[in-house]
Amino acid sequence: MSATPPRKWKFSRRKLLIGLGVTGGALAVGLPLSLPFARLKIAGMLDSASAPAGTMPKDPFVWFEVTPQNRVRLYLPKAEMGQGVHTALAQIAAEELRPAWEQLEVLNASTARGFDMGTMSVGGSVVVSSLYNPLRAAGAALRLMLQEEGARQLGVAPEKLTVAGGVVAATADPSQALTFGQIVSAKQGAWVASKQEPQLREPAQFEFIGKPMPRVDFAAKITGAAQYGFDMRLPNMAYGAVARAPRMGAKLLSAAPGTARSQPGVVAVVATTEFAGVAAETRAQAIAALDALQLEWSEGDVVEQADMEALVTVQPGAGTVLQSAGSVAAPLAAANALRAEYRTPFAAHAQLEPQAALAHVLPDKVLVWCSTQSPGSLRADVAKAVGRKAAEVEVTATYLGGSFGRKLNVDVALDAARLSAAALRPVAVSYTRAEEFQHGFFRPPTQHVLQGALDGAGRIVAMSHAQASGNVFPALVGRLLGADFGAYRGGLLRYNIPNRQVTSQPVALPVPTGFWRGLGLLANVFAVESFMDELALSAGVDALQFRLQHLPQDKLGERFKAVLLAAAERAGWGTALPAGRARGLACSWDAGTVVAQVAEVSVQGARVQVQRFTSAVDCGVLVNPDIAAAQTEGAIMMGLSSTLLEEITFSGGQAQATNFDRYPLLRLADAPLVETVFLQGDDVPHGMGEPPLGPVAAAVANAVFALTGQRLRRLPLKLA
Amino acid sequence: MQLNINGEIFAVADGDGLRPLLWVLRDELGLTGTKYGCGAGICGSCTVHLDGVAARSCLTPLAQAAKAAIRTIEGLAQMQPDGSVRLHAVQQAFTEEQVPQCSWCMSGQMMTCAAFLEQNPAASEAQLLDAMQNNYCRCGCYARIRKGVLRAAQLAAQPAGTT
Numbered sequence: 001m002s003a004t005p006p007r008k009w010k011f012s013r014r015k016l017l018i019g020l021g022v023t024g025g026a027l028a029v030g031l032p033l034s035l036p037f038a039r040l041k042i043a044g045m046l047d048s049a050s051a052p053a054g055t056m057p058k059d060p061f062v063w064f065e066v067t068p069q070n071r072v073r074l075y076l077p078k079a080e081m082g083q084g085v086h087t088a089l090a091q092i093a094a095e096e097l098r099p100a101w102e103q104l105e106v107l108n109a110s111t112a113r114g115f116d117m118g119t120m121s122v123g124g125s126v127v128v129s130s131l132y133n134p135l136r137a138a139g140a141a142l143r144l145m146l147q148e149e150g151a152r153q154l155g156v157a158p159e160k161l162t163v164a165g166g167v168v169a170a171t172a173d174p175s176q177a178l179t180f181g182q183i184v185s186a187k188q189g190a191w192v193a194s195k196q197e198p199q200l201r202e203p204a205q206f207e208f209i210g211k212p213m214p215r216v217d218f219a220a221k222i223t224g225a226a227q228y229g230f231d232m233r234l235p236n237m238a239y240g241a242v243a244r245a246p247r248m249g250a251k252l253l254s255a256a257p258g259t260a261r262s263q264p265g266v267v268a269v270v271a272t273t274e275f276a277g278v279a280a281e282t283r284a285q286a287i288a289a290l291d292a293l294q295l296e297w298s299e300g301d302v303v304e305q306a307d308m309e310a311l312v313t314v315q316p317g318a319g320t321v322l323q324s325a326g327s328v329a330a331p332l333a334a335a336n337a338l339r340a341e342y343r344t345p346f347a348a349h350a351q352l353e354p355q356a357a358l359a360h361v362l363p364d365k366v367l368v369w370c371s372t373q374s375p376g377s378l379r380a381d382v383a384k385a386v387g388r389k390a391a392e393v394e395v396t397a398t399y400l401g402g403s404f405g406r407k408l409n410v411d412v413a414l415d416a417a418r419l420s421a422a423a424l425r426p427v428a429v430s431y432t433r434a435e436e437f438q439h440g441f442f443r444p445p446t447q448h449v450l451q452g453a454l455d456g457a458g459r460i461v462a463m464s465h466a467q468a469s470g471n472v473f474p475a476l477v478g479r480l481l482g483a484d485f486g487a488y489r490g491g492l493l494r495y496n497i498p499n500r501q502v503t504s505q506p507v508a509l510p511v512p513t514g515f516w517r518g519l520g521l522l523a524n525v526f527a528v529e530s531f532m533d534e535l536a537l538s539a540g541v542d543a544l545q546f547r548l549q550h551l552p553q554d555k556l557g558e559r560f561k562a563v564l565l566a567a568a569e570r571a572g573w574g575t576a577l578p579a580g581r582a583r584g585l586a587c588s589w590d591a592g593t594v595v596a597q598v599a600e601v602s603v604q605g606a607r608v609q610v611q612r613f614t615s616a617v618d619c620g621v622l623v624n625p626d627i628a629a630a631q632t633e634g635a636i637m638m639g640l641s642s643t644l645l646e647e648i649t650f651s652g653g654q655a656q657a658t659n660f661d662r663y664p665l666l667r668l669a670d671a672p673l674v675e676t677v678f679l680q681g682d683d684v685p686h687g688m689g690e691p692p693l694g695p696v697a698a699a700v701a702n703a704v705f706a707l708t709g710q711r712l713r714r715l716p717l718k719l720a
Numbered sequence: 721m722q723l724n725i726n727g728e729i730f731a732v733a734d735g736d737g738l739r740p741l742l743w744v745l746r747d748e749l750g751l752t753g754t755k756y757g758c759g760a761g762i763c764g765s766c767t768v769h770l771d772g773v774a775a776r777s778c779l780t781p782l783a784q785a786a787k788a789a790i791r792t793i794e795g796l797a798q799m800q801p802d803g804s805v806r807l808h809a810v811q812q813a814f815t816e817e818q819v820p821q822c823s824w825c826m827s828g829q830m831m832t833c834a835a836f837l838e839q840n841p842a843a844s845e846a847q848l849l850d851a852m853q854n855n856y857c858r859c860g861c862y863a864r865i866r867k868g869v870l871r872a873a874q875l876a877a878q879p880a881g882t883t
Binding site for chain 2: 081082083084214215217218219221222223224225226227228230231233239282283284350351352353354399400401402403404430432433626630633634635636637638641659660661665666667668669671673674
């Protein structure tokens, strides 16, 4: 069970390594990435024990490795946090390389392999779409090299060979064949890239892409062998605990070890005004010794719930204009114009594996294992925390026990590194559930003012969406287009409305807020698509027809139309339901993916029960339909949990929840029957991890209105 | 103190008999397949078997656990005489239905299901689903957990060697 430190990166003889460098890659944040071209870099067959200077690619993105034992290893710099990304990327890579599925191994890359900061991050549902073409090109280039070398070894012209299942064989005589491993074993001299332009397969020929290949990480996960950041162990390791502020914004004014050093099991104490913590032989001893530190905290911010809501309130005329067409002022001033306000609360990520890291600070290097979404930026942060060069720090992203944005920012690794530097031993630090709730960051609360005006024919002539949201790591990522990264997701008005305006007002809060699955997506679509139903009601038009009437006359409009009709048909929209049930509809666009959903609900007392939930999803090319279905199901459940249950509130400067007793999550009994239809309205893959979360709350709220007549404009939904 | 875990005897320091079994398994014995989620018996991630009954290891004192035969996720599959591993019906079913996502909760889900099926081989579908009510899955795999536990019940009902 103990983690052996990753071996120094070196190449054994007769092993073909190929790295794919991608230029133009940037921090993945849910915007279309531009990846102008993929550069192939070949480390080649190296005879020396370690890589000669100058041959290592500077910015490899993905490594392929073909070993003499006939294994094909794929080192992916993208963390597997449950979303199936390792399997999906392996399918894309395998499509052009053409190994046998069984000979593929997927491994997590570490920062020591040269992966650049930023490119390792996962988030914004863009991993698969951004890597789709580059990975295929790299796989094809590697296959051509193996094919040409196989041709030389077999004495057959390359064009008379067929590559399939990890075997290069003469097309006319399949008994003349070599496995990839055999070709690599027998290779003499240096590998060079083929001069041929690789031909990529047409979709009709796909062998792996589009197939429900089983997850590559489940064998380890099913048996309990998979290692997450919380599970990493090294010989002689100690456990760390960190002093936490008694309320938001409180800072250490003074810090001294007190009697902490003489407490049972304590091996190191760090007490500075920047950081105070203890490392001890056991987890319990470390936590107990915190009480012996002499700490003086500043007052901090006495955050109260009502103050937060007052802060996050749309101010007329303020904010950044994100979308504008025509002029909304005059039509929205009309007497019959509608206006409604919506609000969503702070929420926790509540991923079941709390923040966790193991660090070993050594004289010449710093090793870190962490459940992190962004090992590249973590490396720089660790280096800074312990005063070392980034090049000396190696971060390995382990499996993540859920993240949903929480593990984009993992201070726990800095805690572990600081304590390891003091203890001169490996130190593991992990959050308790109470620390997760009280000392992490939250999904920002939002408030929305929607206005709309109809003409005499029931068409929307003007609509506006003014949004206020707690800001998102302003110091970390800065702002884009005047709005926080992601806070506006799902907030634009994609309907064909002549006069429309969307504004966004980021608000600084005394509470740390940041990324959360889809970020503004759930909140914005809740407001916009609930309001669409309010307008449809005012126009006296069926909610489906009303949306169809307002779709733009373009490709996006066609994709929306297709998912709306498909979801409606599958859900039986417009057909009779048993008494006590009603349906609601909503749709959204995010990360290139178009989603329409229908919720079917019932009510028992004050409780909303979602009985059935139907989705139609157009995410373009489906790399793995089973993983896409799983992502959709998961997004729906997480969305329903937010819609019906979740809310973080503050009192006296602290979140009131310290565990799930005050922050319950959706349970199996609350889970509806789910049904998902996939449509392909585009020829590249689009996002899957977050987009299906978009319409969930709106679809349920619209169904609750249809059933009860109560228009609930606040999450979580609470019946009067 | 000696612990009987997955049919093997492990020695642990006597020390505090009230320390939770969860941390003894994870930190003292390196059996990290059993997961921490809440430490309060709410989420179910830490579920193990004590004499065949599902128990929350985060709330189980070591001294109490020492009196029972303990089974963890690492002991759910059976090693065969020929060295191959035979998955438990629940593990087989969860693989067939591709149930997990991040899988942090899945040890607890599978241990809960396995204990219930072994104790109640003739349980109804409703009883089986009810037994799974107190295990959180934040990735939202509930639709597949439903399928997985029902499939596990089918597999468990088949005579050995026919799967």
